[in-house]
Structure formats: structure tokens, C-alpha cells
Amino acid sequence: MRSAAREPARKAVGREQLKRDCAAALEALTWDQRLDGLAEIAAALRALGPEDRFHGELMLGALRDRQENAVTWHLTHVLEKLERDGP
Numbered sequence: 001m002r003s004a005a006r007e008p009a010r011k012a013v014g015r016e017q018l019k020r021d022c023a024a025a026l027e028a029l030t031w032d033q034r035l036d037g038l039a040e041i042a043a044a045l046r047a048l049g050p051e052d053r054f055h056g057e058l059m060l061g062a063l064r065d066r067q068e069n070a071v072t073w074h075l076t077h078v079l080e081k082l083e084r085d086g087p
Contacts, residue, residue: 018044019082029068038063038071045078052078058075 021041028034038059045056055074062070 007018013081014044015048015085018080020077022079022082026072027077029072033068035063035066035068035071038075048057051081064082 021037021044025036025038025041029038030038042056042059042063043054045059047053047084048056055078059071059074061067062074
């Protein structure tokens with residue numbers, strides 16, 4: 001049985017890890033034009049909520065079409081939102 005008190009802590013850790021993953025992916029994309037791990041990040045975004053799901057879906061489409069500028073845009077906005085919303 002899951003404790004309701006532990007659920008917010010798990011979610012906060014997940015958001016913090018996602019923030020780190022997004023920052024690392026943005027750096028790899030910016031400096032090395034690498035798309036490593038972005039599909040996993042997009043899938044994780046889809047699980048967070050409506051606005052994040054939107055970015056996750058569009059990021060998957062941009063990855064499929066290899067539109068690096070669009071992926072960069074979505075990563076930047078997701079990072080800003082994660083920073084603004086906090087844990």
C-alpha cells in the first residue's frame with residue numbers, strides 16, 4: 001500500500017531529475033547536436049500534466065522529423081516551466 005504522504009516527495013524528486021535531464025539534453029543538443037535521451041524525456045513529460053504532455057507530444061514529432069530548433073524550443077520552455085513551478 002502506498003502512503004499518500006510519500007507521493008509528493010516522489011513527484012518532486014521526479015521533477016528535479018527531469019529538470020537535470022532536460023538541462024543535460026539541451027547542452028548536448030546545443031554543443032554537440034546530439035539527440036540522446038530526448039525520446040525518454042518526451043515520454044516523461046507526457047506523464048506530468050496537460051501542458052507538459054503538450055510539449056512532450058510536440059517534442060516527439062520534432063524528434064521524428066529531426067527538427068533540432070523545435071526540440072531546443074520545447075526543452076527551453078519545459079526547463080523554464082519546471083524552474084517556475086518548483087518541486
